[in-house]
Amino acid sequence: MSTKALYTVREAAAILSLSRTVIYELLRSGRLRSVREGAARRIPARAITEYVALLENESIGQAA
Incomplete structure (x- = not known):
């Protein structure tokens, strides 16, 4: 992960290998x-x- 403090939804989706829709659901x-x-x-x-x-x-x- 880079040293950025804040990520856009699109960037977070790429980092987590998830879709933007899933990111919004998680939010x-x-x-x-x-x-x-x-x-x-x-x-x-x-x-x-x-x-x-x-x-x-x-x-x-x-x-477990």
């Missing part, structure tokens, strides 16, 4: 955090990292 459900800058929605780099950690934790929980 609506609260599983992925975002911030607003005016009319623009941005996803903090930390939120992407936290989402990946959430997926890893869920994966571990399912394996």
Whole structure:
């Protein structure tokens, strides 16, 4: 991951290998955090990292 602090929905989708539609669903459900800058929605780099950690934790929980 690069050193950017905020990503567009399109960039986050590319990083996570998900569609923009799925990213918006994750944002609506609260599983992925975002911030607003005016009319623009941005996803903090930390939120992407936290989402990946959430997926890893869920994966571990399912394996147990």
